[in-house]
Amino acid sequence: MSWGNACWWLIYAFAAISMQAALPGLDFLLPGFILALQERRLFQTLLLGAAFTMAQEGMGSMFFGGTLLWYAVTAAAFYAACSLFQGRSFLFIFLLSALLSGVRYVIFGFLSTLQDIPWEPALLLDECFLQALLTPFIWAAASALRRGVKHEA
Amino acid sequence: MLHRRLAILIACSLMLFLGVYTWNQRTGHWDRLCASVGLEFTGGVMRGLDAVESSVTGFWENYVALRGVKQRNDALERRVQELEMRLAASSEDLAELARLRRMLHLDYPMAWPAAASRVLARRMGPNAALDTIMLSSGYLSGAAAGTPVTSWQGVVGRVLKAGPGTSVVLLLTDTGSRVSVLTSEGRVQGILAGGGPGHPLELLFVRQNAPVRVGELLVTSGVDSVYPKGIPVARVTAVSRGGSSRSGSSLLEIQAEPLADLPMLEEVFLLQRPAGAIAPGSDAVYTRRAPSLEKGGPAEQGGNGAAQAPDVRSGR
Structure with a gap:
């Protein structure tokens, strides 16, 4: 991973965490992870997946595991869907994002119940809906900004 | 053949995940690692943002808003x-x-020294199921798990988990929060439980004929050894009769509101237990469910409330 590439991801993480502070409950690192999956560089994907999982689990208040499972499902769903569809279109990301938001509802609802944390289905549903809506646009913006760095790398 | 391999792979991955999840729940190793790395990184980002925000608002306050x-x-x-x-x-x-x-x-009781800390953020990310805030102090500056947190208005909560320089605080309003309190005038003891964000707090285990009135202050009782005695926590907003425990004894249903303005917090104090002070029986911060009266109320539990509740998550 080149210095320019590392700096780009660092700035992306900085911006994503800042946005997460403004909109509680949402994951703005996920579009970056999808972007990394699309670039198909194994080392970069693993590194970013580990770093993003660590950051999300660190700032959260549940036991370790939810984000790891969600990101693993993201990777599996992405590779499975790529064998059927064109993996770089906006529509593809929109559908993937909707699917992942549904998965998020199931995972975090299940883990909250497992950890005996009372959770509000309506609040989680709202967050998942917002996540499904925002992820494609964040991905599109990051993708457009990334083009320059990718060509240099 | 391919489907079978795929099914085996998925099953093995799930087993591996459940193994890691269970192992972490018992030992907390992954949680500590994430608090040291992920929470610190997030804290660093939020400190940078805070510095930018402070310089902008500082400019406004120093040069523009001097009128008046x-x-x-x-x-x-x-x-x-x-x-x-x-x-x-x-x-x-x-x-x-x-x-x-x-x-x-x-x-x-000896005075508990206080260390100031800045609030960096509210609950963040998909993993933030509890009602929490993030502070700019970690275990290196006195914010170990279980440390009581107050503002100049009253109790805020307790540190849930801490990295070296950043920590996460479980707020008073979270459903897993329990504080042992007494009323300021009638000196009636009870356990103050969070009702969730936007919901009133509940004062549990108060008998029907106890002298509690609307508007009365609730202060920490100190018997749980978690908080020093006498810190204001909440104000009673509603008292109604007709509640009962699982064992059938009559109890008051009391609602209260926190004195600290939790959504607007900017700075808080971390109270440090003085050397020689009695330490709580447990460092549990998050209480999973209300302690059952059948197993013994606060008096029967030695008045330790949160510290001795049956199902608790250790402060991480």
Whole structure:
């Protein structure tokens, strides 16, 4: 991973965490992870997946595991869907994002119940809906900004 | 063949995940690692943002919003004079109190030193199921798990988990929060439980004929050894009769609101237990469910409330 590439991801993480502070409950690192999956560089994907999982689990208040499972499902769903569809279109990301938001509802609802944390289905549903809506646009913006760095790398 | 391999792979991955999840729940190793790395990184980002925000608002406050400073200064000076007069009047009472305590050989709890900390963020990310805030202090600066957190208005909560320089605080309003309190006038003991964000707090285990009135202050009782005695926590907003425990005994249904303005918090204090003070029986911060009266209320549990509740998550 080149210095320019590392700096780009660092700035992306900085911006994503800042946005997460403004909109509680949402994951703005996920579009970056999808972007990394699309670039198909194994080392970069693993590194970013580990770093993003660590950051999300660190700032959260549940036991370790939810984000790891969600990101693993993201990777599996992405590779499975790529064998059927064109993996770089906006529509593809929109559908993937909707699917992942549904998965998020199931995972975090299940883990909250497992950890005996009372959770509000309506609040989680709202967050998942917002996540499904925002992820494609964040991905599109990051993708457009990334083009320059990718060509240099 | 491919489907079978895929099914085996998925099953093995799930087994591996459940193994890691269960192992972490028992040991907390992954949680500690994430608090040291992920929470610190997030704290660093939020500190940077905070610095930018402070410089911008500082510029506004120092150069632009100077209008009205003279009037505000005059009002504050008048207020200081008034408070100085009150302080002088009460100093004689305090001296008398100290004298009487000495005469009665009454040990009074030692003062808990306070360290200030800045609020960096509210709950963040998909993993933030609990009602929490993030602070700019970690275990290196006195914010270990279980540390009580207050504001100048009253109790805020307790540190849930801490990295070296950043920590996460479980707020008073979270459903997993429990504080042992007593009413300021009637001296009635109870356990103050969070009702969730936007919902009132609930005072549990208060008998039907207890003298509790609307508007009364709830202060920490100190019997749980988690908080020092006498810190204001909440104000009673509603009292109704007709509640009952699982064992059928009659209880009051009491609602309260926190004194600290939790959504607007900017700075808080971390209270440090003085050397020699009694430590709580457990460092549990998150209580999973309300302790059952059938197993023993606060009195039967030695009054330890949150510290001795049956199902608890250790402060991580």
